[in-house]
Amino acid sequence: MTKRTLIVDIKRNALDDGPGIRTLIFFKGCPLSCVWCQNPETKSPNQEIAFYRENCAECGRCLEACQNKAIDFSYRYRIDRSLCTLCGECIKVCPNEALKFVGREYQIRELVDIILKDKIFFQNSGGGVTLSGGEPLYHMEYVNQLLRELKKENIHICIETSGYYNREKFNELILPYVDLIYFDLKIFDPNLHLKYCKARNEKIFSNFESLIKNQKLEVLPRIPLIPEITATEENLTRLAHYLKSLNIKKIGLLPYNPLWLSKTEKIGVESEYHRSEWLNNQEKEKIKTIFSGFEYENF
Numbered sequence: 001m002t003k004r005t006l007i008v009d010i011k012r013n014a015l016d017d018g019p020g021i022r023t024l025i026f027f028k029g030c031p032l033s034c035v036w037c038q039n040p041e042t043k044s045p046n047q048e049i050a051f052y053r054e055n056c057a058e059c060g061r062c063l064e065a066c067q068n069k070a071i072d073f074s075y076r077y078r079i080d081r082s083l084c085t086l087c088g089e090c091i092k093v094c095p096n097e098a099l100k101f102v103g104r105e106y107q108i109r110e111l112v113d114i115i116l117k118d119k120i121f122f123q124n125s126g127g128g129v130t131l132s133g134g135e136p137l138y139h140m141e142y143v144n145q146l147l148r149e150l151k152k153e154n155i156h157i158c159i160e161t162s163g164y165y166n167r168e169k170f171n172e173l174i175l176p177y178v179d180l181i182y183f184d185l186k187i188f189d190p191n192l193h194l195k196y197c198k199a200r201n202e203k204i205f206s207n208f209e210s211l212i213k214n215q216k217l218e219v220l221p222r223i224p225l226i227p228e229i230t231a232t233e234e235n236l237t238r239l240a241h242y243l244k245s246l247n248i249k250k251i252g253l254l255p256y257n258p259l260w261l262s263k264t265e266k267i268g269v270e271s272e273y274h275r276s277e278w279l280n281n282q283e284k285e286k287i288k289t290i291f292s293g294f295e296y297e298n299f
C-alpha cells in the first residue's frame, strides 16, 4: 500500500516561520512523539475526527447519523474513536461544523495552485513557503515533487524539521531545493530524549552536524522551551555548550505555549504533560542568561 500524505492545515499570509509573507503547510505524521507537541493533531499520519465542543448545539443529529454507536453525549471526548470508522456521516449532518476531519489529501497541482496565489506577496516581501507539521520530511517523496514544482516558480522554501530523517534520502530528494531549515534540537541527553520524545537523539544531532557543513544553506537551530523537560538549566546549558562548540552564533528560542492542551481534547487524546501556564519572567531571564552570547529574536 502506498503511503498517504495528509495535510492538516494551510495558512496563508503568515508572518512567522521564515522571512517575509509566507504560506505555511502543516503535514500530518511525525516519527517522534513529544509529550508536549504543540500540534498534537499532526502526530499521527492517519486521518482523525475532531469534535469542537464550543460549536456544538447538542441537536443530536450526529447521534442519529452514526451507525456505529461511536457517539456518546456523556463521554468526555464525545466520540469513541475505537468504534468510529471515519465514515463522515456525522460531519455531513452537523449544522454547526462541530465535527471535522483532521487531515486531507492534496494533489501536488492543487497545492501548488494554492501557493502560487500569493506569489506576488512572496516576491514583494522576500517571503515564500514553509513546510511544517508534524514532520514534513516524513513524506519525502511527496515533498520532493512539491519542491520541484515550486522551484520552477523560484519560490523560497523553508522546512521546519525535528531532524529525525534518513540523511541519504534527504540529500537526494530535499537538499537541492531548500533555502532555509529550522532544525529543532530538544534534549541533549539521549535517554531523556527517548523518554520525552519516544526516540533517541543520535540521528538528529548527526544530521544537524552534517547540515551545517553545507555553506549554501541557511540552518537555524531552534530549541522549544518546555518547562521541566527541555527548559531545565542542565539541558539548556549542555545545548548552549554544544552549539558554541560548533561555532553557531544564531539560534531560535521557542517559548512554551499551553494552548495546545485544548487540541488534545478535540481529537480525544489523553496528554502525558499538563503544564497550563506560559513561561514566567523569572524562567525567561534564566534562559536568557544561559544563552548570553547568542543572537536570538522575539524572546
Ligand code: SF4
Pocket (backbone or CB within 6 Å): 049, 065, 066, 067, 068, 069, 070, 071, 079, 083, 084, 085, 086, 087, 088, 089, 090, 091
Ligand atoms: S465518522 Fe462515522 S463512525 Fe465516526 S462518529 Fe461520525 S458517523 Fe460515527
Ligand code: SF4
Pocket (backbone or CB within 6 Å): 055, 056, 057, 058, 059, 060, 061, 062, 063, 093, 094, 095, 096, 097, 098, 099
Ligand atoms: S450534529 Fe453537530 S451540533 Fe448537533 S449534536 Fe452533533 S456535533 Fe453537536
